[in-house]
Amino acid sequence: MKWIKDQGLEAAPHISCVGATRATIIDQLQRYRALGVKRLVALGGDLPSGMAVHGEFRYAYQLVELIRKETGDWFHIEVAAYPEVHPRSANAEDDLKHFKQKVDAGASAALTQYFYNADAYVRFVEESEKLGVKVAIVPGIMPITNYKQLARFSDACGAEIPRWIRKRLEGFGDDLESLRAFGYEVTVQLCEQLLAAGAPGLHFYTMNRAQPTARIWKQLGL
Numbered sequence: 401m402k403w404i405k406d407q408g409l410e411a412a413p414h415i416s417c418v419g420a421t422r423a424t425i426i427d428q429l430q431r432y433r434a435l436g437v438k439r440l441v442a443l444g445g446d447l448p449s450g451m452a453v454h455g456e457f458r459y460a461y462q463l464v465e466l467i468r469k470e471t472g473d474w475f476h477i478e479v480a481a482y483p484e485v486h487p488r489s490a491n492a493e494d495d496l497k498h499f500k501q502k503v504d505a506g507a508s509a510a511l512t513q514y515f516y517n518a519d520a521y522v523r524f525v526e527e528s529e530k531l532g533v534k535v536a537i538v539p540g541i542m543p544i545t546n547y548k549q550l551a552r553f554s555d556a557c558g559a560e561i562p563r564w565i566r567k568r569l570e571g572f573g574d575d576l577e578s579l580r581a582f583g584y585e586v587t588v589q590l591c592e593q594l595l596a597a598g599a600p601g602l603h604f605y606t607m608n609r610a611q612p613t614a615r616i617w618k619q620l621g622l
Contacts, residue, residue: 410439411437412478414441414443415440417460417462420456420463422456426470433471437475438475439477441480442463443480459498461498461505464479464507468506477509478510479509479510480510481511481513481537482495482512482513482524483520484517500528509538516559516560517562525537536601538601539599539602541590541603541616543604544582545609547569547572565586569583592620604616
């Protein structure tokens with residue numbers, strides 16, 4: 401974290417509920433403040449295999465409440481949002497209520513799970529606004545570079561790969577060059593649709609590979 405700050409970059413550490421206690425969270429907050437960190441991403445998190453209990457927190461809104469109680473307005477707190485519904489939510493309405501609960505607890509903005517259907521994002525924003533949510537909801541973007549990895553992640557987190565995209569990706573087989581060219585085209589088009597629809601920005605899931613995201617960013621002229 402200190403190295404990132406030393407490079408003149410803005411760090412945004414992620415804090416998860418899983419296995420956390422009030423004492424460990426407060427200690428983290430104090431260390432981040434001492435480093436001058438101003439942004440946090442507060443997440444519920446998933447229990448690792450073999451882990452039976454969450455810790456003192458079960459939901460992200462509880463984490464947001466503690467951060468606000470302990471640090472006031474020091475941190476810009478971002479939380480997760482799910483345009484295609486969180487996989488553990490009973491239904492879309494229930495998921496929206498949980499999202500609003502995090503905002504009401506003090507979240508400053510939201511970053512969404514990645515998706516490939518711009519309409520899902522637009523509808524989610526509209527429905528959130530009807531509930532009185534006023535924070536920025538930034539869409540999450542996953543560049544397509546590896547179909548098997550993408551399919552595995554998507555099945556686990558509930559992010560839908562539209563059938564037409566999935567079939568095209570399957571058809572490329574081991575032709576990675578063609579797959580990545582198609583993935584680049586699809587992702588750029590999605591970004592353009594989202595920005596045209598009024599998205600306040602874009603949040604990229606780089607998977608520790610900066611080049612695909614940098615190429616998309618350059619193409620968008622951002």
